[in-house]
Amino acid sequence: MGYLDGFKVTFMKLFEERVTTEYPKEKRPKPPRFHGRHVLNRYEDGMEKCIGCELCAGVCPAKCIYVRGADNPETEPVSPGERYGYVYEINYLRCIHCDLCVEACPTEAITESKLFEFSFANRSDAIYTKNELVVDDEGLPQRQPWELWHEGDDLATSGWMRATSPSGNPDYQNRVGWSGELGYGTRKPEIGQRDIDDHEKNGNSPEEYGESEDIR
Amino acid sequence: MTGDPLYIDGVDLTDLGIMAVKVLVAFTFLLVATMFMVWFERKLISDMQNRIGPNVAGPWGLLQTFADGVKFFFKEDLRPENADPLVFRLAPYISAVTAFLSFAVVPIGGSFGGGSSGTVTIFGRETFLQVADPPIGILLLLAMSSIAVYGVMLAGWASGSKYPLIGSVRASAQAISYEAALGMATVVVVILAGTLSTHGIVAAQSGGFSRWFLVSSGIVPFIVFLIAATAELNRPPFDLVEAEQELVGGFHTEYSSIRFALFFLAEFMNVITMSAIMVTLFFGGPAGPIFFGMTWFWPTVWFLLKVLAFLFVFVWFRATLPRLRYDQLMHLGWKLLIPLILFWLMFISLKELRATHDWNWLATYGAAFIALAVGASLLIAGLRAGDRAYQKELEDV
Numbered sequence: 001m002g003y004l005d006g007f008k009v010t011f012m013k014l015f016e017e018r019v020t021t022e023y024p025k026e027k028r029p030k031p032p033r034f035h036g037r038h039v040l041n042r043y044e045d046g047m048e049k050c051i052g053c054e055l056c057a058g059v060c061p062a063k064c065i066y067v068r069g070a071d072n073p074e075t076e077p078v079s080p081g082e083r084y085g086y087v088y089e090i091n092y093l094r095c096i097h098c099d100l101c102v103e104a105c106p107t108e109a110i111t112e113s114k115l116f117e118f119s120f121a122n123r124s125d126a127i128y129t130k131n132e133l134v135v136d137d138e139g140l141p142q143r144q145p146w147e148l149w150h151e152g153d154d155l156a157t158s159g160w161m162r163a164t165s166p167s168g169n170p171d172y173q174n175r176v177g178w179s180g181e182l183g184y185g186t187r188k189p190e191i192g193q194r195d196i197d198d199h200e201k202n203g204n205s206p207e208e209y210g211e212s213e214d215i216r
Numbered sequence: 217m218t219g220d221p222l223y224i225d226g227v228d229l230t231d232l233g234i235m236a237v238k239v240l241v242a243f244t245f246l247l248v249a250t251m252f253m254v255w256f257e258r259k260l261i262s263d264m265q266n267r268i269g270p271n272v273a274g275p276w277g278l279l280q281t282f283a284d285g286v287k288f289f290f291k292e293d294l295r296p297e298n299a300d301p302l303v304f305r306l307a308p309y310i311s312a313v314t315a316f317l318s319f320a321v322v323p324i325g326g327s328f329g330g331g332s333s334g335t336v337t338i339f340g341r342e343t344f345l346q347v348a349d350p351p352i353g354i355l356l357l358l359a360m361s362s363i364a365v366y367g368v369m370l371a372g373w374a375s376g377s378k379y380p381l382i383g384s385v386r387a388s389a390q391a392i393s394y395e396a397a398l399g400m401a402t403v404v405v406v407i408l409a410g411t412l413s414t415h416g417i418v419a420a421q422s423g424g425f426s427r428w429f430l431v432s433s434g435i436v437p438f439i440v441f442l443i444a445a446t447a448e449l450n451r452p453p454f455d456l457v458e459a460e461q462e463l464v465g466g467f468h469t470e471y472s473s474i475r476f477a478l479f480f481l482a483e484f485m486n487v488i489t490m491s492a493i494m495v496t497l498f499f500g501g502p503a504g505p506i507f508f509g510m511t512w513f514w515p516t517v518w519f520l521l522k523v524l525a526f527l528f529v530f531v532w533f534r535a536t537l538p539r540l541r542y543d544q545l546m547h548l549g550w551k552l553l554i555p556l557i558l559f560w561l562m563f564i565s566l567k568e569l570r571a572t573h574d575w576n577w578l579a580t581y582g583a584a585f586i587a588l589a590v591g592a593s594l595l596i597a598g599l600r601a602g603d604r605a606y607q608k609e610l611e612d613v
């Protein structure tokens with residue numbers, strides 16, 4: 001029919017399945033590396049990972065991170081290094097959840113949870129400070145009253161959620177690239193990855209982890 | 217047969233009452249229909265794009281337009297500093313009022329077949345099921361669609377801003393171009409019906425499908441009318457007036473609140489009116505089979521169904537066709553539709569003349585063929601020359 005073929009196409013669409021997800025009523029499962037609200041991680045011994053280097057603030061395209069570093073107090077250090085993040089603020093009215101800050105951080109201090117359903121009645125609530133961002137003593141993100149958490153949103157929020165390989169290769173099949181974290185220790189590799197260290201040291205079969213569904 | 221039998225023997229209070237009821241019914245009907253047209257369009261276009269569309273306000277989202285309307289009322293009514301205050305305020309009303317007025321001459325019911333002349337009896341008075349039946353009904357329609365362009369034109373001009381101005385200049389150029397084809401397609405119908413009154417046109421089509429002007433005028437005028445009407449309505453694929461990618465919102469960029477809603481209303485109302493006019497001109501108006509002897513009921517149902525079919529077609533156009541480029545728009549209008557409908561107009565007039573004057577078949581059509589051949593070759597030569605000049609201009613640039 002030449003020119004009129006298009007009319008057939010649009011007409012047949014009337015009988016096709018709809019692709020819309022009616023969002024507040026039905027929610028799609030989130031991918032494990034979903035970019036949500038940030039958390040500031042701590043090591044297994046409770047020390048903060050952030051060293052106040054401001055790399056995240058420098059890389060942020062939305063210029064929404066404000067960091068001020070300070071020397072660690074000698075008696076009770078906050079982080080294992082020389083310096084720590086003294087002030088740390090993220091403005092969620094500007095953040096585009098690109099996760100460049102997560103990629104830039106040398107110590108995996110800043111990562112993202114899977115929470116995205118939060119809103120503020122007040123502009124100053126949109127600026128998260130260290131009080132809100134740092135994980136609690138179990139290593140879980142803190143929950144604010146204006147945030148709507150769902151099951152699984154607070155899991156696997158550590159350095160694990162960065163791109164799998166330091167060289168950016170998605171088919172990473174090598175060393176686990178993330179450090180231990182409060183509450184969980186070092187996370188195991190995800191599906192399809194082998195932990196060569198573990199294999200060499202303990203003789204565990206590489207497949208054992210490779211098949212693991214557990215991402216906690 | 218001139219005019220509504222309601223006024224034949226003077227006008228008294230009952231007549232005025234009937235008149236007022238008719239106006240009120242038509243007005244409300246049009247408003248409610250527009251409301252549902254907006255819903256219908258949004259729903260249908262989402263169906264054609266694998267989406268769901270409005271489904272929250274009311275059952276199946278039916279009240280979405282109502283909710284939007286309420287929202288518009290509470291929005292701030294902004295006026296740009298450079299705008300001409302009076303004209304800026306006036307323009308939306310011109311659009312809305314003409315949209316209402318055109319509908320007044322459309323017969324929306326009444327049985328025309330079998331000797332009856334499309335009257336119904338209300339309170340013991342015979343009357344037509346249309347708000348008014350002026351003897352120049354069709355001219356009124358054309359006039360209204362021309363005046364509606366003023367609404368758009370003045371809105372763009374008075375906004376004191378560049379995008380609305382470009383949008384409205386486009387609108388007037390487009391409307392002028394397509395009004396010619398639209399008018400001539402209407403003239404074909406008028407020649408066949410022998411009257412300008414819309415009621416007369418519907419009456420002339422009564423008595424079966426083959427008498428509908430769609431068939432007896434040979435489809436071409438209808439197709440030309442449909443294309444020209446789409447352009448007149450500024451609907452896709454001819455929506456250059458408000459080409460979002462180029463002009464923000466076109467002529468109504470600077471409008472907000474209820475004034476914007478008026479433009480919106482007028483636009484969708486015009487779609488309904490244009491569909492109703494097409495039904496009247498080419499599809500026998502309220503004509504259709506009548507069951508169970510309910511002569512007042514079925515014609516209106518048929519009329520509404522036919523209008524609905526056209527509304528569907530307009531949405532279908534929008535879902536299917538990409539927007540034309542401006543030169544393509546002008547090309548289609550001036551170099552294709554106008555010559556085509558001109559030739560058709562000549563042919564139909566000749567046919568009618570031959571029938572009334574009993575002219576010789578061979579001589580008439582022979583002369584027509586020669587005239588057509590000469591005209592067509594002149595036209596094609598002209599178009600070629602134009603194209604060459606255009607190409608040369610392009611090369612020079």
Ligand code: SF4
Binds near residue numbers: 061065094102
């Ligand atoms: S996710 Fe992107 S926008 Fe948000 S804080 Fe990090 S770098 Fe900035």
Ligand code: SF4
Binds near residue numbers: 049106
């Ligand atoms: S979060 Fe990471 S990149 Fe940002 S200041 Fe702390 S250590 Fe540096």
